[in-house]
Amino acid sequence: MRTAPTSEMQEVARAAARWLALLESGTATEADHICLQHWRNSSANHEHIWQKAQQLRQRFEALPPALAMASLDRPDLARRAAIKRALGIAAVLPTTWLIARQVPVQVWLADVHTAIGEQKTLQLADGSLLQLNTDSAVNVDLSKRELTLVRGEMALRVNDSAGLTIHLPYGRVVVGRSDVCVRLNERDCQIKVASGAAQLHPLQGPALFLRGGEEVSLRPGGAGEVGRFDASLPGWREGVLIAQNQPLGDFLRELRRFRPGLLRWAPELENLRVIGSFRVDDTDRVLSLLAASLPLEVQSRTRYWVTLMPLKAHV
Structure with a gap:
Protein backbone atom coordinates (compact mmCIF):
# COMPACT_ATOMS: atom_id res chain seq x y z
CA MET A 1 0.00 0.00 0.00
CA LEU A 109 0.87 8.52 -10.05
CA ALA A 110 -1.28 5.39 -9.64
CA ASP A 111 -0.22 2.09 -11.21
CA VAL A 112 -3.40 1.80 -13.26
CA HIS A 113 -5.83 4.58 -14.13
CA THR A 114 -8.54 5.49 -16.61
CA ALA A 115 -9.62 8.79 -18.12
CA ILE A 116 -13.18 10.10 -18.13
CA GLY A 117 -15.18 7.81 -20.41
CA GLU A 118 -12.47 5.15 -20.47
CA GLN A 119 -12.77 1.64 -19.05
CA LYS A 120 -9.97 -0.86 -18.69
CA THR A 121 -9.64 -4.62 -18.05
CA LEU A 122 -6.39 -6.20 -16.88
CA GLN A 123 -5.39 -9.72 -15.94
CA LEU A 124 -3.02 -9.58 -12.98
CA ALA A 125 0.01 -11.82 -12.66
CA ASP A 126 -1.83 -14.13 -10.23
CA GLY A 127 -4.68 -14.66 -12.69
CA SER A 128 -7.12 -12.26 -11.02
CA LEU A 129 -9.16 -10.02 -13.30
CA LEU A 130 -9.16 -6.30 -12.56
CA GLN A 131 -11.62 -3.91 -14.21
CA LEU A 132 -11.56 -0.14 -13.84
CA ASN A 133 -14.53 2.06 -14.52
CA THR A 134 -14.36 5.61 -15.85
CA ASP A 135 -12.09 8.15 -14.11
CA SER A 136 -10.56 5.60 -11.71
CA ALA A 137 -7.14 4.79 -10.27
CA VAL A 138 -5.72 1.75 -8.48
CA ASN A 139 -2.34 0.81 -7.02
CA VAL A 140 -1.38 -2.86 -7.24
CA ASP A 141 1.17 -4.64 -5.04
CA LEU A 142 0.93 -8.40 -5.57
CA SER A 143 4.02 -8.98 -3.44
CA LYS A 144 1.80 -8.03 -0.49
CA ARG A 145 -1.39 -9.41 -2.09
CA GLU A 146 -3.06 -6.02 -1.94
CA LEU A 147 -4.63 -3.30 -4.05
CA THR A 148 -5.55 0.26 -3.12
CA LEU A 149 -8.50 2.00 -4.75
CA VAL A 150 -7.40 5.62 -5.03
CA ARG A 151 -10.30 6.97 -7.05
CA GLY A 152 -13.45 5.89 -8.82
CA GLU A 153 -14.64 2.31 -9.18
CA MET A 154 -13.12 -1.11 -9.67
CA ALA A 155 -14.20 -4.73 -9.96
CA LEU A 156 -12.02 -7.66 -8.95
CA ARG A 157 -12.51 -11.33 -9.75
CA VAL A 158 -10.18 -13.53 -7.69
CA ASN A 159 -9.62 -17.19 -8.51
CA ASP A 160 -6.93 -17.81 -5.91
CA SER A 161 -8.08 -19.00 -2.50
CA ALA A 162 -5.16 -17.07 -0.98
CA GLY A 163 -7.18 -13.94 -1.69
CA LEU A 164 -6.38 -10.29 -2.15
CA THR A 165 -6.97 -7.27 0.08
CA ILE A 166 -8.50 -4.07 -1.26
CA HIS A 167 -7.60 -1.01 0.82
CA LEU A 168 -10.13 1.82 1.05
CA PRO A 169 -10.22 5.11 2.97
CA TYR A 170 -12.57 3.67 5.59
CA GLY A 171 -11.39 0.08 5.83
CA ARG A 172 -10.39 -2.93 3.76
CA VAL A 173 -12.03 -5.79 1.89
CA VAL A 174 -10.53 -9.28 1.79
CA VAL A 175 -11.52 -11.19 -1.36
CA GLY A 176 -10.89 -14.86 -2.10
CA ARG A 177 -12.48 -16.82 -4.99
CA SER A 178 -15.01 -14.04 -5.30
CA ASP A 179 -16.19 -11.31 -7.62
CA VAL A 180 -16.63 -7.88 -6.03
CA CYS A 181 -17.21 -4.27 -7.09
CA VAL A 182 -15.98 -1.34 -5.02
CA ARG A 183 -16.77 2.32 -5.61
CA LEU A 184 -15.46 5.44 -3.89
CA ASN A 185 -17.98 8.23 -3.53
CA GLU A 186 -17.48 11.65 -1.99
CA ARG A 187 -18.55 10.54 1.50
CA ASP A 188 -18.57 6.74 1.48
CA CYS A 189 -17.47 3.54 -0.25
CA GLN A 190 -19.88 1.05 -1.79
CA ILE A 191 -19.01 -2.64 -1.74
CA LYS A 192 -20.97 -5.19 -3.77
CA VAL A 193 -20.30 -8.92 -3.88
CA ALA A 194 -21.44 -10.33 -7.23
CA SER A 195 -20.45 -13.90 -6.37
CA GLY A 196 -18.59 -15.78 -3.67
CA ALA A 197 -17.98 -13.95 -0.42
CA ALA A 198 -15.84 -11.18 1.04
CA GLN A 199 -14.77 -10.02 4.48
CA LEU A 200 -15.17 -6.34 5.24
CA HIS A 201 -13.03 -4.76 7.96
CA PRO A 202 -14.15 -1.17 8.68
CA LEU A 203 -11.81 1.21 10.47
CA GLN A 204 -14.63 1.65 12.99
CA GLY A 205 -17.00 -1.07 14.15
CA PRO A 206 -17.10 -4.87 13.76
CA ALA A 207 -16.07 -6.86 10.71
CA LEU A 208 -18.73 -8.08 8.26
CA PHE A 209 -19.07 -11.13 6.03
CA LEU A 210 -20.77 -10.39 2.71
CA ARG A 211 -22.15 -13.06 0.37
CA GLY A 212 -23.06 -12.96 -3.30
CA GLY A 213 -25.86 -10.50 -4.02
CA GLU A 214 -25.18 -8.42 -0.91
CA GLU A 215 -23.97 -4.83 -0.72
CA VAL A 216 -23.06 -2.33 1.95
CA SER A 217 -21.86 1.26 2.31
CA LEU A 218 -18.73 1.96 4.31
CA ARG A 219 -18.41 5.35 6.01
CA PRO A 220 -16.00 6.98 8.47
CA GLY A 221 -18.13 5.75 11.38
CA GLY A 222 -18.37 2.17 10.14
CA ALA A 223 -20.53 0.04 7.87
CA GLY A 224 -24.20 0.68 7.10
CA GLU A 225 -26.91 -1.92 6.83
CA VAL A 226 -26.37 -4.82 4.45
CA GLY A 227 -28.73 -4.73 1.46
CA ARG A 228 -29.49 -6.86 -1.59
CA PHE A 229 -28.99 -6.21 -5.30
CA ASP A 230 -29.60 -8.18 -8.48
CA ALA A 231 -26.17 -9.40 -9.56
CA SER A 232 -27.59 -10.77 -12.83
CA LEU A 233 -28.37 -7.31 -14.23
CA PRO A 234 -25.77 -5.83 -16.60
CA GLY A 235 -23.87 -2.80 -15.34
CA TRP A 236 -20.83 -0.69 -16.04
CA ARG A 237 -18.68 -3.81 -16.48
CA GLU A 238 -20.74 -4.55 -19.58
CA GLY A 239 -20.65 -0.89 -20.61
CA VAL A 240 -24.29 -0.31 -19.71
CA LEU A 241 -26.26 2.05 -17.48
CA ILE A 242 -29.69 0.71 -16.50
CA ALA A 243 -32.40 3.07 -15.31
CA GLN A 244 -35.47 1.53 -13.66
CA ASN A 245 -37.86 4.45 -13.24
CA GLN A 246 -34.90 6.52 -12.05
CA PRO A 247 -35.07 10.31 -11.52
CA LEU A 248 -33.43 12.01 -14.48
CA GLY A 249 -31.15 14.06 -12.22
CA ASP A 250 -29.71 10.92 -10.63
CA PHE A 251 -29.27 9.32 -14.04
CA LEU A 252 -27.49 12.37 -15.47
CA ARG A 253 -25.15 12.59 -12.49
CA GLU A 254 -24.13 9.01 -13.23
CA LEU A 255 -23.87 9.62 -16.97
CA ARG A 256 -21.68 12.68 -16.31
CA ARG A 257 -18.99 10.38 -14.92
CA PHE A 258 -18.54 8.96 -18.45
CA ARG A 259 -18.58 12.24 -20.32
CA PRO A 260 -15.74 14.81 -20.53
CA GLY A 261 -16.65 18.46 -20.38
CA LEU A 262 -19.68 20.19 -18.89
CA LEU A 263 -23.14 18.58 -18.73
CA ARG A 264 -25.89 20.64 -17.06
CA TRP A 265 -29.67 20.50 -16.89
CA ALA A 266 -32.51 22.74 -15.80
CA PRO A 267 -33.86 22.10 -12.27
CA GLU A 268 -37.33 21.40 -13.73
CA LEU A 269 -35.95 18.23 -15.33
CA GLU A 270 -34.57 16.77 -12.10
CA ASN A 271 -37.53 14.50 -11.28
CA LEU A 272 -38.50 13.25 -14.74
CA ARG A 273 -38.37 9.46 -14.79
CA VAL A 274 -35.99 7.43 -16.93
CA ILE A 275 -36.45 3.80 -17.96
CA GLY A 276 -34.10 1.83 -20.19
CA SER A 277 -30.62 0.50 -20.86
CA PHE A 278 -27.98 2.86 -22.25
CA ARG A 279 -24.50 2.26 -23.63
CA VAL A 280 -21.89 4.42 -21.91
CA ASP A 281 -19.48 4.38 -24.86
CA ASP A 282 -21.66 6.88 -26.78
CA THR A 283 -23.02 9.49 -24.38
CA ASP A 284 -24.11 11.74 -27.26
CA ARG A 285 -26.51 9.01 -28.35
CA VAL A 286 -27.74 8.64 -24.77
CA LEU A 287 -28.64 12.33 -24.70
CA SER A 288 -30.39 12.00 -28.05
CA LEU A 289 -32.44 9.07 -26.74
CA LEU A 290 -33.43 11.07 -23.69
CA ALA A 291 -34.55 13.96 -25.89
CA ALA A 292 -36.62 11.55 -28.01
CA SER A 293 -38.43 10.04 -25.03
CA LEU A 294 -38.72 12.94 -22.57
CA PRO A 295 -39.98 16.55 -22.86
CA LEU A 296 -36.51 18.07 -23.12
CA GLU A 297 -34.06 19.30 -25.71
CA VAL A 298 -30.28 19.15 -25.92
CA GLN A 299 -28.49 22.48 -26.36
CA SER A 300 -24.84 22.08 -27.38
CA ARG A 301 -22.43 24.97 -27.46
CA THR A 302 -19.70 22.44 -28.21
CA ARG A 303 -19.30 18.69 -27.80
CA TYR A 304 -17.97 19.50 -24.32
CA TRP A 305 -20.58 22.04 -23.20
CA VAL A 306 -24.11 20.65 -23.18
CA THR A 307 -27.27 21.80 -21.40
CA LEU A 308 -30.63 20.02 -21.21
CA MET A 309 -33.66 22.30 -21.16
CA PRO A 310 -37.44 21.71 -20.98
CA LEU A 311 -39.16 21.89 -24.34
CA LYS A 312 -41.76 24.33 -22.98
CA ALA A 313 -39.06 26.94 -22.41
CA HIS A 314 -38.46 27.24 -26.17
CA VAL A 315 -41.92 26.76 -27.69
Missing part, protein backbone atom coordinates in the same frame (compact mmCIF):
# COMPACT_ATOMS: atom_id res chain seq x y z
CA ARG A 2 1.46 3.31 -1.05
CA THR A 3 1.89 6.15 1.36
CA ALA A 4 0.38 9.57 0.80
CA PRO A 5 2.45 11.89 -1.39
CA THR A 6 4.94 14.03 0.49
CA SER A 7 4.95 17.82 0.42
CA GLU A 8 8.07 17.61 -1.76
CA MET A 9 6.24 15.43 -4.29
CA GLN A 10 3.28 17.80 -4.29
CA GLU A 11 5.58 20.74 -4.97
CA VAL A 12 7.20 18.87 -7.87
CA ALA A 13 3.73 18.15 -9.25
CA ARG A 14 2.82 21.82 -9.02
CA ALA A 15 6.05 22.71 -10.82
CA ALA A 16 5.22 20.21 -13.59
CA ALA A 17 1.78 21.80 -13.91
CA ARG A 18 3.34 25.24 -14.26
CA TRP A 19 5.69 24.00 -16.99
CA LEU A 20 2.75 22.44 -18.83
CA ALA A 21 0.84 25.70 -18.53
CA LEU A 22 3.74 27.63 -20.04
CA LEU A 23 4.19 25.20 -22.94
CA GLU A 24 0.49 25.12 -23.77
CA SER A 25 0.21 28.91 -23.62
CA GLY A 26 2.12 29.04 -26.91
CA THR A 27 4.50 31.66 -25.51
CA ALA A 28 7.42 29.46 -24.40
CA THR A 29 10.78 30.65 -25.79
CA GLU A 30 13.84 28.60 -26.64
CA ALA A 31 15.28 29.62 -23.28
CA ASP A 32 12.14 28.30 -21.56
CA HIS A 33 12.60 24.92 -23.25
CA ILE A 34 16.23 24.83 -22.12
CA CYS A 35 15.22 25.63 -18.54
CA LEU A 36 12.56 22.93 -18.61
CA GLN A 37 15.09 20.36 -19.82
CA HIS A 38 17.46 21.43 -17.06
CA TRP A 39 14.66 21.02 -14.48
CA ARG A 40 13.87 17.54 -15.81
CA ASN A 41 17.54 16.51 -15.82
CA SER A 42 18.18 17.81 -12.30
CA SER A 43 16.25 15.03 -10.59
CA ALA A 44 14.98 11.55 -11.46
CA ASN A 45 11.86 12.45 -9.48
CA HIS A 46 11.34 15.53 -11.65
CA GLU A 47 11.54 13.46 -14.81
CA HIS A 48 9.26 10.75 -13.43
CA ILE A 49 6.52 13.21 -12.50
CA TRP A 50 6.96 15.10 -15.77
CA GLN A 51 6.30 11.89 -17.69
CA LYS A 52 3.23 11.22 -15.55
CA ALA A 53 2.01 14.76 -16.21
CA GLN A 54 2.49 14.21 -19.94
CA GLN A 55 0.43 11.03 -19.74
CA LEU A 56 -2.34 12.94 -17.98
CA ARG A 57 -2.18 15.64 -20.63
CA GLN A 58 -2.58 13.03 -23.38
CA ARG A 59 -5.70 11.68 -21.66
CA PHE A 60 -7.39 15.02 -22.31
CA GLU A 61 -5.78 15.97 -25.62
CA ALA A 62 -9.10 15.37 -27.41
CA LEU A 63 -10.48 18.58 -25.92
CA PRO A 64 -11.01 21.21 -28.65
CA PRO A 65 -8.40 23.99 -28.81
CA ALA A 66 -10.95 26.63 -27.77
CA LEU A 67 -11.37 24.84 -24.46
CA ALA A 68 -7.78 23.69 -24.07
CA MET A 69 -6.29 27.16 -24.30
CA ALA A 70 -8.58 30.16 -24.34
CA SER A 71 -5.63 32.54 -24.39
CA LEU A 72 -5.04 31.68 -28.05
CA ASP A 73 -8.18 33.67 -28.85
CA ARG A 74 -6.18 36.84 -28.10
CA PRO A 75 -2.80 36.43 -29.83
CA ASP A 76 -2.13 40.18 -29.69
CA LEU A 77 -1.76 40.29 -25.89
CA ALA A 78 1.66 40.52 -24.34
CA ARG A 79 3.58 37.38 -23.46
CA ARG A 80 3.47 38.18 -19.74
CA ALA A 81 -0.31 38.55 -19.77
CA ALA A 82 -0.73 35.25 -21.61
CA ILE A 83 1.44 33.44 -19.11
CA LYS A 84 -0.40 35.06 -16.22
CA ARG A 85 -3.72 33.81 -17.56
CA ALA A 86 -2.31 30.35 -18.26
CA LEU A 87 -0.91 30.01 -14.76
CA GLY A 88 -3.54 31.85 -12.79
CA ILE A 89 -6.92 30.95 -14.27
CA ALA A 90 -7.93 27.32 -13.88
CA ALA A 91 -10.64 27.50 -16.55
CA VAL A 92 -8.11 28.60 -19.15
CA LEU A 93 -6.08 25.42 -18.95
CA PRO A 94 -7.85 22.12 -18.19
CA THR A 95 -4.52 20.30 -17.82
CA THR A 96 -3.35 22.57 -15.01
CA TRP A 97 -6.79 22.56 -13.39
CA LEU A 98 -6.90 18.77 -13.45
CA ILE A 99 -3.44 18.41 -11.97
CA ALA A 100 -3.63 21.13 -9.33
CA ARG A 101 -7.30 21.07 -8.30
CA GLN A 102 -9.26 18.10 -9.56
CA VAL A 103 -6.89 15.13 -9.83
CA PRO A 104 -4.84 14.44 -6.68
CA VAL A 105 -1.17 13.62 -7.12
CA GLN A 106 -1.76 10.04 -5.99
CA VAL A 107 -4.29 9.55 -8.81
CA TRP A 108 -2.04 10.35 -11.74
Whole structure:
Protein backbone atom coordinates (compact mmCIF):
# COMPACT_ATOMS: atom_id res chain seq x y z
CA MET A 1 0.00 0.00 0.00
CA ARG A 2 1.46 3.31 -1.05
CA THR A 3 1.89 6.15 1.36
CA ALA A 4 0.38 9.57 0.80
CA PRO A 5 2.45 11.89 -1.39
CA THR A 6 4.94 14.03 0.49
CA SER A 7 4.95 17.82 0.42
CA GLU A 8 8.07 17.61 -1.76
CA MET A 9 6.24 15.43 -4.29
CA GLN A 10 3.28 17.80 -4.29
CA GLU A 11 5.58 20.74 -4.97
CA VAL A 12 7.20 18.87 -7.87
CA ALA A 13 3.73 18.15 -9.25
CA ARG A 14 2.82 21.82 -9.02
CA ALA A 15 6.05 22.71 -10.82
CA ALA A 16 5.22 20.21 -13.59
CA ALA A 17 1.78 21.80 -13.91
CA ARG A 18 3.34 25.24 -14.26
CA TRP A 19 5.69 24.00 -16.99
CA LEU A 20 2.75 22.44 -18.83
CA ALA A 21 0.84 25.70 -18.53
CA LEU A 22 3.74 27.63 -20.04
CA LEU A 23 4.19 25.20 -22.94
CA GLU A 24 0.49 25.12 -23.77
CA SER A 25 0.21 28.91 -23.62
CA GLY A 26 2.12 29.04 -26.91
CA THR A 27 4.50 31.66 -25.51
CA ALA A 28 7.42 29.46 -24.40
CA THR A 29 10.78 30.65 -25.79
CA GLU A 30 13.84 28.60 -26.64
CA ALA A 31 15.28 29.62 -23.28
CA ASP A 32 12.14 28.30 -21.56
CA HIS A 33 12.60 24.92 -23.25
CA ILE A 34 16.23 24.83 -22.12
CA CYS A 35 15.22 25.63 -18.54
CA LEU A 36 12.56 22.93 -18.61
CA GLN A 37 15.09 20.36 -19.82
CA HIS A 38 17.46 21.43 -17.06
CA TRP A 39 14.66 21.02 -14.48
CA ARG A 40 13.87 17.54 -15.81
CA ASN A 41 17.54 16.51 -15.82
CA SER A 42 18.18 17.81 -12.30
CA SER A 43 16.25 15.03 -10.59
CA ALA A 44 14.98 11.55 -11.46
CA ASN A 45 11.86 12.45 -9.48
CA HIS A 46 11.34 15.53 -11.65
CA GLU A 47 11.54 13.46 -14.81
CA HIS A 48 9.26 10.75 -13.43
CA ILE A 49 6.52 13.21 -12.50
CA TRP A 50 6.96 15.10 -15.77
CA GLN A 51 6.30 11.89 -17.69
CA LYS A 52 3.23 11.22 -15.55
CA ALA A 53 2.01 14.76 -16.21
CA GLN A 54 2.49 14.21 -19.94
CA GLN A 55 0.43 11.03 -19.74
CA LEU A 56 -2.34 12.94 -17.98
CA ARG A 57 -2.18 15.64 -20.63
CA GLN A 58 -2.58 13.03 -23.38
CA ARG A 59 -5.70 11.68 -21.66
CA PHE A 60 -7.39 15.02 -22.31
CA GLU A 61 -5.78 15.97 -25.62
CA ALA A 62 -9.10 15.37 -27.41
CA LEU A 63 -10.48 18.58 -25.92
CA PRO A 64 -11.01 21.21 -28.65
CA PRO A 65 -8.40 23.99 -28.81
CA ALA A 66 -10.95 26.63 -27.77
CA LEU A 67 -11.37 24.84 -24.46
CA ALA A 68 -7.78 23.69 -24.07
CA MET A 69 -6.29 27.16 -24.30
CA ALA A 70 -8.58 30.16 -24.34
CA SER A 71 -5.63 32.54 -24.39
CA LEU A 72 -5.04 31.68 -28.05
CA ASP A 73 -8.18 33.67 -28.85
CA ARG A 74 -6.18 36.84 -28.10
CA PRO A 75 -2.80 36.43 -29.83
CA ASP A 76 -2.13 40.18 -29.69
CA LEU A 77 -1.76 40.29 -25.89
CA ALA A 78 1.66 40.52 -24.34
CA ARG A 79 3.58 37.38 -23.46
CA ARG A 80 3.47 38.18 -19.74
CA ALA A 81 -0.31 38.55 -19.77
CA ALA A 82 -0.73 35.25 -21.61
CA ILE A 83 1.44 33.44 -19.11
CA LYS A 84 -0.40 35.06 -16.22
CA ARG A 85 -3.72 33.81 -17.56
CA ALA A 86 -2.31 30.35 -18.26
CA LEU A 87 -0.91 30.01 -14.76
CA GLY A 88 -3.54 31.85 -12.79
CA ILE A 89 -6.92 30.95 -14.27
CA ALA A 90 -7.93 27.32 -13.88
CA ALA A 91 -10.64 27.50 -16.55
CA VAL A 92 -8.11 28.60 -19.15
CA LEU A 93 -6.08 25.42 -18.95
CA PRO A 94 -7.85 22.12 -18.19
CA THR A 95 -4.52 20.30 -17.82
CA THR A 96 -3.35 22.57 -15.01
CA TRP A 97 -6.79 22.56 -13.39
CA LEU A 98 -6.90 18.77 -13.45
CA ILE A 99 -3.44 18.41 -11.97
CA ALA A 100 -3.63 21.13 -9.33
CA ARG A 101 -7.30 21.07 -8.30
CA GLN A 102 -9.26 18.10 -9.56
CA VAL A 103 -6.89 15.13 -9.83
CA PRO A 104 -4.84 14.44 -6.68
CA VAL A 105 -1.17 13.62 -7.12
CA GLN A 106 -1.76 10.04 -5.99
CA VAL A 107 -4.29 9.55 -8.81
CA TRP A 108 -2.04 10.35 -11.74
CA LEU A 109 0.87 8.52 -10.05
CA ALA A 110 -1.28 5.39 -9.64
CA ASP A 111 -0.22 2.09 -11.21
CA VAL A 112 -3.40 1.80 -13.26
CA HIS A 113 -5.83 4.58 -14.13
CA THR A 114 -8.54 5.49 -16.61
CA ALA A 115 -9.62 8.79 -18.12
CA ILE A 116 -13.18 10.10 -18.13
CA GLY A 117 -15.18 7.81 -20.41
CA GLU A 118 -12.47 5.15 -20.47
CA GLN A 119 -12.77 1.64 -19.05
CA LYS A 120 -9.97 -0.86 -18.69
CA THR A 121 -9.64 -4.62 -18.05
CA LEU A 122 -6.39 -6.20 -16.88
CA GLN A 123 -5.39 -9.72 -15.94
CA LEU A 124 -3.02 -9.58 -12.98
CA ALA A 125 0.01 -11.82 -12.66
CA ASP A 126 -1.83 -14.13 -10.23
CA GLY A 127 -4.68 -14.66 -12.69
CA SER A 128 -7.12 -12.26 -11.02
CA LEU A 129 -9.16 -10.02 -13.30
CA LEU A 130 -9.16 -6.30 -12.56
CA GLN A 131 -11.62 -3.91 -14.21
CA LEU A 132 -11.56 -0.14 -13.84
CA ASN A 133 -14.53 2.06 -14.52
CA THR A 134 -14.36 5.61 -15.85
CA ASP A 135 -12.09 8.15 -14.11
CA SER A 136 -10.56 5.60 -11.71
CA ALA A 137 -7.14 4.79 -10.27
CA VAL A 138 -5.72 1.75 -8.48
CA ASN A 139 -2.34 0.81 -7.02
CA VAL A 140 -1.38 -2.86 -7.24
CA ASP A 141 1.17 -4.64 -5.04
CA LEU A 142 0.93 -8.40 -5.57
CA SER A 143 4.02 -8.98 -3.44
CA LYS A 144 1.80 -8.03 -0.49
CA ARG A 145 -1.39 -9.41 -2.09
CA GLU A 146 -3.06 -6.02 -1.94
CA LEU A 147 -4.63 -3.30 -4.05
CA THR A 148 -5.55 0.26 -3.12
CA LEU A 149 -8.50 2.00 -4.75
CA VAL A 150 -7.40 5.62 -5.03
CA ARG A 151 -10.30 6.97 -7.05
CA GLY A 152 -13.45 5.89 -8.82
CA GLU A 153 -14.64 2.31 -9.18
CA MET A 154 -13.12 -1.11 -9.67
CA ALA A 155 -14.20 -4.73 -9.96
CA LEU A 156 -12.02 -7.66 -8.95
CA ARG A 157 -12.51 -11.33 -9.75
CA VAL A 158 -10.18 -13.53 -7.69
CA ASN A 159 -9.62 -17.19 -8.51
CA ASP A 160 -6.93 -17.81 -5.91
CA SER A 161 -8.08 -19.00 -2.50
CA ALA A 162 -5.16 -17.07 -0.98
CA GLY A 163 -7.18 -13.94 -1.69
CA LEU A 164 -6.38 -10.29 -2.15
CA THR A 165 -6.97 -7.27 0.08
CA ILE A 166 -8.50 -4.07 -1.26
CA HIS A 167 -7.60 -1.01 0.82
CA LEU A 168 -10.13 1.82 1.05
CA PRO A 169 -10.22 5.11 2.97
CA TYR A 170 -12.57 3.67 5.59
CA GLY A 171 -11.39 0.08 5.83
CA ARG A 172 -10.39 -2.93 3.76
CA VAL A 173 -12.03 -5.79 1.89
CA VAL A 174 -10.53 -9.28 1.79
CA VAL A 175 -11.52 -11.19 -1.36
CA GLY A 176 -10.89 -14.86 -2.10
CA ARG A 177 -12.48 -16.82 -4.99
CA SER A 178 -15.01 -14.04 -5.30
CA ASP A 179 -16.19 -11.31 -7.62
CA VAL A 180 -16.63 -7.88 -6.03
CA CYS A 181 -17.21 -4.27 -7.09
CA VAL A 182 -15.98 -1.34 -5.02
CA ARG A 183 -16.77 2.32 -5.61
CA LEU A 184 -15.46 5.44 -3.89
CA ASN A 185 -17.98 8.23 -3.53
CA GLU A 186 -17.48 11.65 -1.99
CA ARG A 187 -18.55 10.54 1.50
CA ASP A 188 -18.57 6.74 1.48
CA CYS A 189 -17.47 3.54 -0.25
CA GLN A 190 -19.88 1.05 -1.79
CA ILE A 191 -19.01 -2.64 -1.74
CA LYS A 192 -20.97 -5.19 -3.77
CA VAL A 193 -20.30 -8.92 -3.88
CA ALA A 194 -21.44 -10.33 -7.23
CA SER A 195 -20.45 -13.90 -6.37
CA GLY A 196 -18.59 -15.78 -3.67
CA ALA A 197 -17.98 -13.95 -0.42
CA ALA A 198 -15.84 -11.18 1.04
CA GLN A 199 -14.77 -10.02 4.48
CA LEU A 200 -15.17 -6.34 5.24
CA HIS A 201 -13.03 -4.76 7.96
CA PRO A 202 -14.15 -1.17 8.68
CA LEU A 203 -11.81 1.21 10.47
CA GLN A 204 -14.63 1.65 12.99
CA GLY A 205 -17.00 -1.07 14.15
CA PRO A 206 -17.10 -4.87 13.76
CA ALA A 207 -16.07 -6.86 10.71
CA LEU A 208 -18.73 -8.08 8.26
CA PHE A 209 -19.07 -11.13 6.03
CA LEU A 210 -20.77 -10.39 2.71
CA ARG A 211 -22.15 -13.06 0.37
CA GLY A 212 -23.06 -12.96 -3.30
CA GLY A 213 -25.86 -10.50 -4.02
CA GLU A 214 -25.18 -8.42 -0.91
CA GLU A 215 -23.97 -4.83 -0.72
CA VAL A 216 -23.06 -2.33 1.95
CA SER A 217 -21.86 1.26 2.31
CA LEU A 218 -18.73 1.96 4.31
CA ARG A 219 -18.41 5.35 6.01
CA PRO A 220 -16.00 6.98 8.47
CA GLY A 221 -18.13 5.75 11.38
CA GLY A 222 -18.37 2.17 10.14
CA ALA A 223 -20.53 0.04 7.87
CA GLY A 224 -24.20 0.68 7.10
CA GLU A 225 -26.91 -1.92 6.83
CA VAL A 226 -26.37 -4.82 4.45
CA GLY A 227 -28.73 -4.73 1.46
CA ARG A 228 -29.49 -6.86 -1.59
CA PHE A 229 -28.99 -6.21 -5.30
CA ASP A 230 -29.60 -8.18 -8.48
CA ALA A 231 -26.17 -9.40 -9.56
CA SER A 232 -27.59 -10.77 -12.83
CA LEU A 233 -28.37 -7.31 -14.23
CA PRO A 234 -25.77 -5.83 -16.60
CA GLY A 235 -23.87 -2.80 -15.34
CA TRP A 236 -20.83 -0.69 -16.04
CA ARG A 237 -18.68 -3.81 -16.48
CA GLU A 238 -20.74 -4.55 -19.58
CA GLY A 239 -20.65 -0.89 -20.61
CA VAL A 240 -24.29 -0.31 -19.71
CA LEU A 241 -26.26 2.05 -17.48
CA ILE A 242 -29.69 0.71 -16.50
CA ALA A 243 -32.40 3.07 -15.31
CA GLN A 244 -35.47 1.53 -13.66
CA ASN A 245 -37.86 4.45 -13.24
CA GLN A 246 -34.90 6.52 -12.05
CA PRO A 247 -35.07 10.31 -11.52
CA LEU A 248 -33.43 12.01 -14.48
CA GLY A 249 -31.15 14.06 -12.22
CA ASP A 250 -29.71 10.92 -10.63
CA PHE A 251 -29.27 9.32 -14.04
CA LEU A 252 -27.49 12.37 -15.47
CA ARG A 253 -25.15 12.59 -12.49
CA GLU A 254 -24.13 9.01 -13.23
CA LEU A 255 -23.87 9.62 -16.97
CA ARG A 256 -21.68 12.68 -16.31
CA ARG A 257 -18.99 10.38 -14.92
CA PHE A 258 -18.54 8.96 -18.45
CA ARG A 259 -18.58 12.24 -20.32
CA PRO A 260 -15.74 14.81 -20.53
CA GLY A 261 -16.65 18.46 -20.38
CA LEU A 262 -19.68 20.19 -18.89
CA LEU A 263 -23.14 18.58 -18.73
CA ARG A 264 -25.89 20.64 -17.06
CA TRP A 265 -29.67 20.50 -16.89
CA ALA A 266 -32.51 22.74 -15.80
CA PRO A 267 -33.86 22.10 -12.27
CA GLU A 268 -37.33 21.40 -13.73
CA LEU A 269 -35.95 18.23 -15.33
CA GLU A 270 -34.57 16.77 -12.10
CA ASN A 271 -37.53 14.50 -11.28
CA LEU A 272 -38.50 13.25 -14.74
CA ARG A 273 -38.37 9.46 -14.79
CA VAL A 274 -35.99 7.43 -16.93
CA ILE A 275 -36.45 3.80 -17.96
CA GLY A 276 -34.10 1.83 -20.19
CA SER A 277 -30.62 0.50 -20.86
CA PHE A 278 -27.98 2.86 -22.25
CA ARG A 279 -24.50 2.26 -23.63
CA VAL A 280 -21.89 4.42 -21.91
CA ASP A 281 -19.48 4.38 -24.86
CA ASP A 282 -21.66 6.88 -26.78
CA THR A 283 -23.02 9.49 -24.38
CA ASP A 284 -24.11 11.74 -27.26
CA ARG A 285 -26.51 9.01 -28.35
CA VAL A 286 -27.74 8.64 -24.77
CA LEU A 287 -28.64 12.33 -24.70
CA SER A 288 -30.39 12.00 -28.05
CA LEU A 289 -32.44 9.07 -26.74
CA LEU A 290 -33.43 11.07 -23.69
CA ALA A 291 -34.55 13.96 -25.89
CA ALA A 292 -36.62 11.55 -28.01
CA SER A 293 -38.43 10.04 -25.03
CA LEU A 294 -38.72 12.94 -22.57
CA PRO A 295 -39.98 16.55 -22.86
CA LEU A 296 -36.51 18.07 -23.12
CA GLU A 297 -34.06 19.30 -25.71
CA VAL A 298 -30.28 19.15 -25.92
CA GLN A 299 -28.49 22.48 -26.36
CA SER A 300 -24.84 22.08 -27.38
CA ARG A 301 -22.43 24.97 -27.46
CA THR A 302 -19.70 22.44 -28.21
CA ARG A 303 -19.30 18.69 -27.80
CA TYR A 304 -17.97 19.50 -24.32
CA TRP A 305 -20.58 22.04 -23.20
CA VAL A 306 -24.11 20.65 -23.18
CA THR A 307 -27.27 21.80 -21.40
CA LEU A 308 -30.63 20.02 -21.21
CA MET A 309 -33.66 22.30 -21.16
CA PRO A 310 -37.44 21.71 -20.98
CA LEU A 311 -39.16 21.89 -24.34
CA LYS A 312 -41.76 24.33 -22.98
CA ALA A 313 -39.06 26.94 -22.41
CA HIS A 314 -38.46 27.24 -26.17
CA VAL A 315 -41.92 26.76 -27.69
